[in-house]
Amino acid sequence: xxxxxxxxxxxxxxxxxxxxxAILHRLSRGEARVTDVARPFAMSLAAVSKHVxxxxxxxxxxxxxxxxxxxxxxxxxxxxxxxxxxxxxxxTWTAHLDALDAMLAAEDRAAAAVAxxxxxxxxxxxxx
Amino acid sequence: xxxxxxxxxxxxxxxxxxxxxxDAWLDPERARRWLxxxxxxxxxxxxxxxxxxxxxxxxxxRDGDSGREDIEHVGEYLEIDRPxxxxxxxxxxxxxxxxxxxxxxxxxxxxxxxxxxxxxDVLPEWAxxxxxGWTTLLGQLAHALGEVPAAASART
Numbered sequence: 001x002x003x004x005x006x007x008x009x010x011x012x013x014x015x016x017x018x019x020x021x022a023i024l025h026r027l028s029r030g031e032a033r034v035t036d037v038a039r040p041f042a043m044s045l046a047a048v049s050k051h052v053x054x055x056x057x058x059x060x061x062x063x064x065x066x067x068x069x070x071x072x073x074x075x076x077x078x079x080x081x082x083x084x085x086x087x088x089x090x091x092t093w094t095a096h097l098d099a100l101d102a103m104l105a106a107e108d109r110a111a112a113a114v115a116x117x118x119x120x121x122x123x124x125x126x127x128x
Numbered sequence: 129x130x131x132x133x134x135x136x137x138x139x140x141x142x143x144x145x146x147x148x149x150x151d152a153w154l155d156p157e158r159a160r161r162w163l164x165x166x167x168x169x170x171x172x173x174x175x176x177x178x179x180x181x182x183x184x185x186x187x188x189x190r191d192g193d194s195g196r197e198d199i200e201h202v203g204e205y206l207e208i209d210r211p212x213x214x215x216x217x218x219x220x221x222x223x224x225x226x227x228x229x230x231x232x233x234x235x236x237x238x239x240x241x242x243x244x245x246x247x248x249d250v251l252p253e254w255a256x257x258x259x260x261g262w263t264t265l266l267g268q269l270a271h272a273l274g275e276v277p278a279a280a281s282a283r284t
Contacts, residue, residue, distance in 0.1 A: 089136055093245055097140045099162035100152055104144045 007059075008085055011078040014058035019043075020051045024060060027074035034070045136247040143240040150211035150234055154178040159186070164201040166190050172198065180205055184216070197222075203230075211241075218247075 014020055019041060026037055038048035052072060055061035062073050142149050152158045160174035169190035176184040186201040199222050206229070207215035214232040219225070229248040234241050 093138045096163060099165055101142060103161045
């Protein structure tokens with residue numbers, strides 16, 4: 001069964017914090033300057049920048065420079081990967097249960113074949 | 129049993145009796161034909177010690193990055209209540225040290241039964257420890273992506 005990849009770990013760690021989710025939410029409305037992103041939070045710019053760096057490492061946020069400004073934008077791709085991983089787990093269990101169903105059906109067929117054979121034998125041995 | 133935000137649940141109906149379906153998990157000769165198998169894989173080892181505290185190991189030989197590789201699936205039985213409920217821990221050490229928990233609930237349905245599998249703690253522990261939980265997290269990221277249902281966006 002496939003399990004968490006390092007990229008997925010980084011994505012989930014990045015998402016496991018309300019400030020970082022709020023930053024992503026802000027960026028979902030479009031590109032923004034670091035100072036604008038930091039404004040609603042009751043914490044220092046340095047503290048917000050630290051959260052932004054975690055998001056950048058997780059590749060959820062991209063940064064570009066425009067003159068003296070640092071502009072941040074959202075990259076949703078890793079979020080899709082996290083959701084896809086859960087889907088993979090579900091598909092794996094569904095496949096296992098399909099295989100269980102197939103095995104039980106094969107057992108039924110084998111039992112039916114034995115029963116048919118026994119019946120035929122009895123018929124042949126029946127009274128003349 | 130309640131489903132946590134970090135749980136995965138799959139339900140399936142079978143025409144076979146609860147007892148047959150239950151035993152198919154614990155009898156190694158039958159379990160090896162379906163449990164933890166993969167297309168193209170070969171089950172090279174299947175051992176179970178079906179008692180509470182007993183362990184199991186299933187080794188599936190499959191194609192990996194560097195040729196065929198043996199993938200070990202291990203766990204310990206926590207609850208065995210034939211034919212109603214089976215609970216065991218589960219991990220694949222080759223991929224991750226993370227240990228999750230599987231619960232199999234079987235209820236009679238007509239001539240057959242319905243099986244509900246709950247894979248708890250699918251995601252690593254720190255994900256389930258977050259205050260909001262995984263469901264909210266997914267909701268938030270859907271929101272972040274702009275995929276918000278009309279009713280939900282009306283509230284904001």
